[in-house]
Amino acid sequence: xxLREEKMHxxxxxxxxxHLQGGGERPLPREVEAHRAGCAACRQELNGFLEQGQxxxxxxxxxxxxxxxxxxxxxxxxxxxxxGTSIWSALLEPVFGRxxxxxxxxxxxxxxxxxxxxxxNAPPLEATAAxxxxxxxxxxxxxxxxxxxxxxxxxxxxxxxx
Amino acid sequence: MSSLSAxxxxxxxxxxxxxxxSVDYRNTAEGLLVERAQAGDQMAFREIVEGYQAxxxxxxxxxxxxxxxxxxxAQQVFMKVYLSLGSFDFRSSLLTWIYKITVNECYxxxxxxxxxxxxxxxxxxxxDARWMATSEAARDQRPPADTALARRDLALKLLARLPKEExxxxxxxxxxxxxxxxxxxxxxxxxxxxxxxxxxxRQKLLKVAQRMSRTRPGWAST
Numbered sequence: 001x002x003l004r005e006e007k008m009h010x011x012x013x014x015x016x017x018x019h020l021q022g023g024g025e026r027p028l029p030r031e032v033e034a035h036r037a038g039c040a041a042c043r044q045e046l047n048g049f050l051e052q053g054q055x056x057x058x059x060x061x062x063x064x065x066x067x068x069x070x071x072x073x074x075x076x077x078x079x080x081x082x083x084g085t086s087i088w089s090a091l092l093e094p095v096f097g098r099x100x101x102x103x104x105x106x107x108x109x110x111x112x113x114x115x116x117x118x119x120x121n122a123p124p125l126e127a128t129a130a131x132x133x134x135x136x137x138x139x140x141x142x143x144x145x146x147x148x149x150x151x152x153x154x155x156x157x158x159x160x161x162x
Numbered sequence: 163m164s165s166l167s168a169x170x171x172x173x174x175x176x177x178x179x180x181x182x183x184s185v186d187y188r189n190t191a192e193g194l195l196v197e198r199a200q201a202g203d204q205m206a207f208r209e210i211v212e213g214y215q216a217x218x219x220x221x222x223x224x225x226x227x228x229x230x231x232x233x234x235x236a237q238q239v240f241m242k243v244y245l246s247l248g249s250f251d252f253r254s255s256l257l258t259w260i261y262k263i264t265v266n267e268c269y270x271x272x273x274x275x276x277x278x279x280x281x282x283x284x285x286x287x288x289x290d291a292r293w294m295a296t297s298e299a300a301r302d303q304r305p306p307a308d309t310a311l312a313r314r315d316l317a318l319k320l321l322a323r324l325p326k327e328e329x330x331x332x333x334x335x336x337x338x339x340x341x342x343x344x345x346x347x348x349x350x351x352x353x354x355x356x357x358x359x360x361x362x363x364r365q366k367l368l369k370v371a372q373r374m375s376r377t378r379p380g381w382a383s384t
Contacts, residue, residue, distance in 0.1 A: 056336035058313040061224035066216040
């Protein structure tokens with residue numbers, strides 16, 4: 001597939017860069033020129049390359065340019081700023097690295113402690129009759145607290161099923 | 163300067179890597195300068211910056227045509243040079259190495275600025291299409307400044323489709339005007355390989371241009 005698409009013949013291809021060097025003004029050797037004259041594929045591709053060269057030369061700066069004075073100092077400032085602001089480079093520093101890892105570990109421990117404590121102390125979301133019964137499976141002895149006795153009787157009546 | 167070298171230690175030297183290479187640029191004046199810079203000599207780094215700043219600035223300006231952008235990217239280039247100097251392996255000339263960094267930085271910049279979105283076929287303007295159809299008549303109708311701008315844009319868009327190495331080689335050949343022999347000397351690659359690489363790059367560019375002009379059938383006729 002790739003070879004089939006390579007139209008230009010070896011004879012022209014070998015002298016191609018020399019020819020293109022001068023924007024196509026440098027004459028091709030006689031035998032190459034004869035081949036080009038008779039080979040439409042080579043001619044077409046060569047013309048394409050010449051045009052391509054002209055296009056690429058549009059990227060040439062109009063003249064040699066120079067940055068404003070003090071460029072080296074600005075480069076150094078940039079290097080310093082770049083090295084100073086990098087979070088990763090700071091983290092990689094031995095002292096900062098240990099400090100950061102220590103702080104992170106402390107934070108994780110604190111967070112785990114808080115989560116566990118909260119979970120243990122969390123009140124039940126909703127006191128259902130069943131949950132009250134479950135709690136009151138083994139109620140403390142009746143007659144000790146009249147209010148509690150009344151609640152127990154009411155709950156028993158309300159949840160009574162035949 | 164000495165205090166600065168303490169703050170900004172240069173990365174490790176690339177001497178060990180250089181031992182593997184077939185073409186060794188260490189014994190040139192430029193190579194010795196690089197070795198000094200690799201060893202942490204800030205004056206050597208300064209010489210490199212001051213020796214190449216105009217070249218780098220011109221390359222960037224040629225591509226972007228904006229002084230402020232050129233200054234910003236040139237600083238970025240030399241920062242990269244500074245940080246990567248330790249990995250410079252003397253397989254190519256320093257200029258070639260800096261040139262590659264410069265062109266890559268320009269393309270990074272274009273990508274970040276989303277200028278490069280124009281590279282994709284669907285974003286090609288009708289003006290680009292006219293130019294790509296190589297219609298002399300269409301080109302003559304546009305004012306010269308507009309044509310120059312459109313051509314630069316098109317060149318950048320097409321080059322964006324090439325691998326970095328081929329892009330740099332083609333630019334060194336066409337924009338910087340180096341011969342195959344010079345390129346071989348600069349890159350440490352033999353002349354025949356350079357020719358093959360350039361030929362492939364040129365063919366890819368032609369194919370991309372042709373494919374793009376085909377995707378917009380109306381281009382050629384307008």
